[in-house]
Amino acid sequence: MKLSIITPDKSVYEGEVTSVTVPGTLGSFEVLENHAPIISTLDDGKVIIRKHKEEEVIRIKGGVVEVIRNNVTVLAEAVLDA
Amino acid sequence: MANLKEVRNRITSVSSTQQITKAMKMVSAAKLKRATNAIVQLRPYANKLKDILVNLSSSEIASSSPFLAERKPHKVLLVVVTSNRGLAGAFNTNVIKATNQLVAEKYAEQHAKGNVNILAIGKKGQDYYQRRNYPMVGQHNELFTNLNFENTSAITQSIMDGFLAGDYDCVELVYNQFKNAVLQILTTERLLPVKAAEPGEVASKGDIDYIFEPSKEEIVEQLIPKSIKLQLYKAVLDSHASEHGARMTAMDKATDNAGELLKSLKLSYNQARQAAITTELTEIVSGAAALSNG
Numbered sequence: 001m002k003l004s005i006i007t008p009d010k011s012v013y014e015g016e017v018t019s020v021t022v023p024g025t026l027g028s029f030e031v032l033e034n035h036a037p038i039i040s041t042l043d044d045g046k047v048i049i050r051k052h053k054e055e056e057v058i059r060i061k062g063g064v065v066e067v068i069r070n071n072v073t074v075l076a077e078a079v080l081d082a
Numbered sequence: 083m084a085n086l087k088e089v090r091n092r093i094t095s096v097s098s099t100q101q102i103t104k105a106m107k108m109v110s111a112a113k114l115k116r117a118t119n120a121i122v123q124l125r126p127y128a129n130k131l132k133d134i135l136v137n138l139s140s141s142e143i144a145s146s147s148p149f150l151a152e153r154k155p156h157k158v159l160l161v162v163v164t165s166n167r168g169l170a171g172a173f174n175t176n177v178i179k180a181t182n183q184l185v186a187e188k189y190a191e192q193h194a195k196g197n198v199n200i201l202a203i204g205k206k207g208q209d210y211y212q213r214r215n216y217p218m219v220g221q222h223n224e225l226f227t228n229l230n231f232e233n234t235s236a237i238t239q240s241i242m243d244g245f246l247a248g249d250y251d252c253v254e255l256v257y258n259q260f261k262n263a264v265l266q267i268l269t270t271e272r273l274l275p276v277k278a279a280e281p282g283e284v285a286s287k288g289d290i291d292y293i294f295e296p297s298k299e300e301i302v303e304q305l306i307p308k309s310i311k312l313q314l315y316k317a318v319l320d321s322h323a324s325e326h327g328a329r330m331t332a333m334d335k336a337t338d339n340a341g342e343l344l345k346s347l348k349l350s351y352n353q354a355r356q357a358a359i360t361t362e363l364t365e366i367v368s369g370a371a372a373l374s375n376g
Contacts, residue, residue: 006127008231008315009120026296039134040295041304064305066134068290073130077308078232 001033001070003049005058005079012058012079013049020072021048022065037068047074086358089351096347100340106169107333110326114263117323120229121260124319128312135309137292138302147306148246149276155252157197158189159219159241161273161314162211163257163321164204166226170325171332173258173266174206180268181207181256199250201241203318219244229322231315238311245274257317258324264331266324273313276306 003020005013021030023045031038042063049056060076067073162181164174181200185193192198201219202208204226212218220240225233244250253274258266294301 004126006130008124008127008312010123011126024295025300036293037290038293038295039138039301040293041301064131064134064301064308066130068292075127075130075134075308077235 001031001035001072003072003074005047005060005074005076007076007079009078012076013056015051017049017051017072019050021046021050022074023047023060024065031065031067031072033070035067035070035072037066039064039066042074042076047076086351086354089347089354093344093347093351096340096343100337100344103333103336103340107330107337110330110333114323114326114330117319117326118260121316121319121323124312124316128316131305131309131312135302135305137290138294138298138305147276147303149242149274149306149310152275153251155189156192157199157248157250157252158192159199159201159244159250159253160184161201161203161241161253161255161257161317162207163255163317164202164207165321165325166205166223168206169332170329171335173325173328173332174204176266176268177256177258178207178210180270184254184256184270201237203237204321225318226322229318231311234315234318235311238307238314241273241314242307242310250274255314255317257321258328259317260320260323260327263327266328269317271313271317273310276310 001017003013003015003017004011019030019032021028022040023043025041025043028045029040042060042065044061045059047058047060049058059080060074061078061080063074063076065072065074160181162177164177168174185198189198196217198216199219200207200211200216201222202211203222205223208218208221208223220237222237225237241250241253245253253272254270255273256268256270259269261267
């Protein structure tokens with residue numbers, strides 16, 4: 001599935017991933033292939049991106065995530081340096 | 083006859099001015115590129131946020147967000163976006179003129195009571211309204227040295243806090259919208275209270291069953307402040323790009339004018355030089371003639 005992480009200043013991440021964990025307001029959750037459409041607000045925290053065996057962590061500051069038809073869009077207010 | 087030395091001095095000074103305006107034009111062109119880049123970067127975020135908001139409000143717009151509350155505008159805040167530096171043609175004057183007009187036409191009553199507050203982003207607007215004893219809110223001139231979403235958000239946050247606390251009932255934004263390098267569109271828009279989404283704007287994919295976490299209402303309530311922040315950020319970015327566009331145009335004209343001035347100065351310099359030579363020649367010839375005749 002496709003993941004994009006966007007802040008108002010720049011596009012932080014763009015690419016194919018196998019799964020992604022986002023810091024939802026009601027608790028962190030993982031999005032896998034064919035996840036149901038969801039819109040959730042996000043707290044400050046870590047977005048964990050998994051691509052086969054590789055793992056990448058991006059720390060974001062608040063935002064919202066939309067999942068629709070294997071397109072995951074994370075709108076973050078800002079990205080903190082890892 | 084024009085003094086040769088005088089004209090020569092003017093030529094040197096005009097050509098060094100021309101060099102400066104040319105350099106300023108090139109600097110502005112480079113900065114303009116960066117500023118427009120920032121606008122382009124913002125676009126995907128803005129579009130997506132709008133998409134989500136439209137998706138959310140397509141079913142029912144009964145949001146209870148306090149930012150939507152319309153109140154009688156007793157106290158008004160005007161956010162005036164100008165630049166820190168001049169030499170950009172009518173860029174700053176236009177914004178100030180539009181603001182004055184807005185005050186005169188719409189908020190004369192509030193102004194008489196001293197209830198029109200000014201939040202100036204940019205030194206030019208700040209100086210102008212400070213001199214005229216308007217109540218000023220904060221100082222935000224250093225924003226342009228480090229222009230990013232986070233710094234702009236801090237300003238928006240203070241505006242929103244003021245709105246919620248009842249310090250202002252209405253917030254309007256005056257800035258130059260960026261169209262292209264030579265065209266800026268002077269824009270006045272309302273920042274607060276937020277106008278509810280128009281019912282006509284129903285999203286094409288509105289029939290998708292989303293899961294909403296924590297709940298539709300809470301998401302809307304969280305997204306509205308974000309879109310307010312985005313609106314101001316976009317205005318500041320637009321104004322920033324417009325500033326460089328305006329300066330580029332102004333400096334380009336100045337360089338052209340300097341070129342024309344140089345041309346006419348050189349002409350009169352050569353004329354003066356030629357006249358001096360002719361006089362000298364006549365003197366020598368008539369002197370020689372007087373000698374041979376004697």
